[in-house]
Amino acid sequence: xxxxxxxxxxxxxxxxxxxxxxxxxxxxxxxxxxxxxxxxxxxxxxxxxxxxxxxxxxxxxxxxxxxxxxxxxxxxxxxxxxxxxxxxxxxxxxxxxxxxxxxxxxxxxxxxxxxxxxxxxxxxxxxxxxxxxxxxxxxxxxxxxxxxxxxxxxxxxxxxxxxxxxxxxxxxxxxxxxxxxxxxxxx
Numbered sequence: 001x002x003x004x005x006x007x008x009x010x011x012x013x014x015x016x017x018x019x020x021x022x023x024x025x026x027x028x029x030x031x032x033x034x035x036x037x038x039x040x041x042x043x044x045x046x047x048x049x050x051x052x053x054x055x056x057x058x059x060x061x062x063x064x065x066x067x068x069x070x071x072x073x074x075x076x077x078x079x080x081x082x083x084x085x086x087x088x089x090x091x092x093x094x095x096x097x098x099x100x101x102x103x104x105x106x107x108x109x110x111x112x113x114x115x116x117x118x119x120x121x122x123x124x125x126x127x128x129x130x131x132x133x134x135x136x137x138x139x140x141x142x143x144x145x146x147x148x149x150x151x152x153x154x155x156x157x158x159x160x161x162x163x164x165x166x167x168x169x170x171x172x173x174x175x176x177x178x179x180x181x182x183x184x185x186x187x
Contacts, residue, residue: 011041013079017068019044020150023085025166030103030173031081034181047071049086054134058100061088062113065102073106082106083176085169087149089121089135097126099135099154103172110186114175116168119155 016027024044031040048071049055049064068084076082087101098118105112121135128138136149143157153165179186 011039012081014040014042014081014083015072015076015079016042016044017047017072017082017084019046022150022153022165023169026085026169027083027173029166029170030177033170034174034177043076045072045075047075049084051086054129055086055088056090058088058090058102061086061090061100062102062104062115064088065104065113069104069106069111080107081180083173085172087135087153089129092120095123095126097121097129101169101172103169103176105173105176105180107180110179110183112176112179114172114177116172119158121154122158125154 014027014031016024018024024042028042047068050067051060051064055061055064064086065084068086069082072084073082082105084104085101087099089097089099091097098120100118101116103114122142124142125135125138128141129135133141135154136147139145139148139154139157145157148154148157149165151165152161153168155168156164
């Protein structure tokens, strides 16, 4: 028990501004891939994003991720990293809508931002979002799913799980960690 406690004290503590299992998995994968020589202790907490439940613009989505990281830092101050993830959508042109997420990673010295890949949503999903539904809710209706946003998400459904939501977000986490991997290049 004492040995386990000492190991936890040596691990870097990462506070994830979500309890969504997809986001927790993505952060764990991103950190362990980027820093293979280090060990981490991850904890998910619930904090507000300060933006609408379904961000509808790129900049609002980024602000939501930043707010989550800042709110996590305010709530749990004894940590090494704080991570905010916010999924968003944005209209493109007349009829198209893209989906993506922003990830913000903070430490006391640095901030990193990464954005996931972007994909375009089907017309039926767009119609439901235009009626006021969130993306996850629209996915569940169209594809007969239940709580898909805490599972494979729209990207998993649309790719046949070639890329699921955790995979998509994990790459964004890795991109947000670049300043922490190469601190001499970032101020």
